[in-house]
Amino acid sequence: MEKLTLDSGDIRILKVLQDDASLSIAEIAKQSGMSQTPCWRRIKKLKESGVLKQITAIVDREAVGLGFVSYAFVKLTVPSRTNMEEFDRLTKTWPEVVICERITGAVDYMVKVVTEDIKSYDNFLRNKLLNSELVSDVQSRIVVSTVKDTASLPLSE
Numbered sequence: 001m002e003k004l005t006l007d008s009g010d011i012r013i014l015k016v017l018q019d020d021a022s023l024s025i026a027e028i029a030k031q032s033g034m035s036q037t038p039c040w041r042r043i044k045k046l047k048e049s050g051v052l053k054q055i056t057a058i059v060d061r062e063a064v065g066l067g068f069v070s071y072a073f074v075k076l077t078v079p080s081r082t083n084m085e086e087f088d089r090l091t092k093t094w095p096e097v098v099i100c101e102r103i104t105g106a107v108d109y110m111v112k113v114v115t116e117d118i119k120s121y122d123n124f125l126r127n128k129l130l131n132s133e134l135v136s137d138v139q140s141r142i143v144v145s146t147v148k149d150t151a152s153l154p155l156s157e
Contacts, residue, residue, distance in 0.1 A: 061114055066114050074111055
């Protein structure tokens with residue numbers, strides 16, 4: 001996919017969408033300082049280019065009973081290309097994993113896990129993460145309080 005060059009109009013639209021993607025085209029256009037048709041075309045272009053990956057709802061995890069968050073720092077037994085690709089594939093099948101990032105340093109992955117409670121996290125840890133022969137070690141860090149949680153990127157015009 002070719003990288004799209006964004007202008008200030010695109011950035012204004014992205015900022016509005018990051019704040020509330022449920023707005024109508026008319027309202028997005030108004031808040032972006034443009035008319036509806038050019039705004040709609042820009043949004044279409046942003047989608048087609050992959051800048052807008054998806055438009056989704058952000059659910060309050062605690063409101064739906066998912067009050068436990070942990071970061072699992074995962075070390076693979078052998079961090080080979082094949083093992084990394086297999087671990088990547090595995091994490092995509094686990095609904096408890098909301099973020100999985102390959103990182104540098106003493107461990108290979110940082111995985112954000114969201115579950116109902118510590119017992120559910122323990123089940124995930126034992127029956128999924130540590131059940132994989134790919135994993136040699138997991139260090140968990142339990143979140144006690146979330147200070148900031150946003151999906152918005154720091155875009156500048």
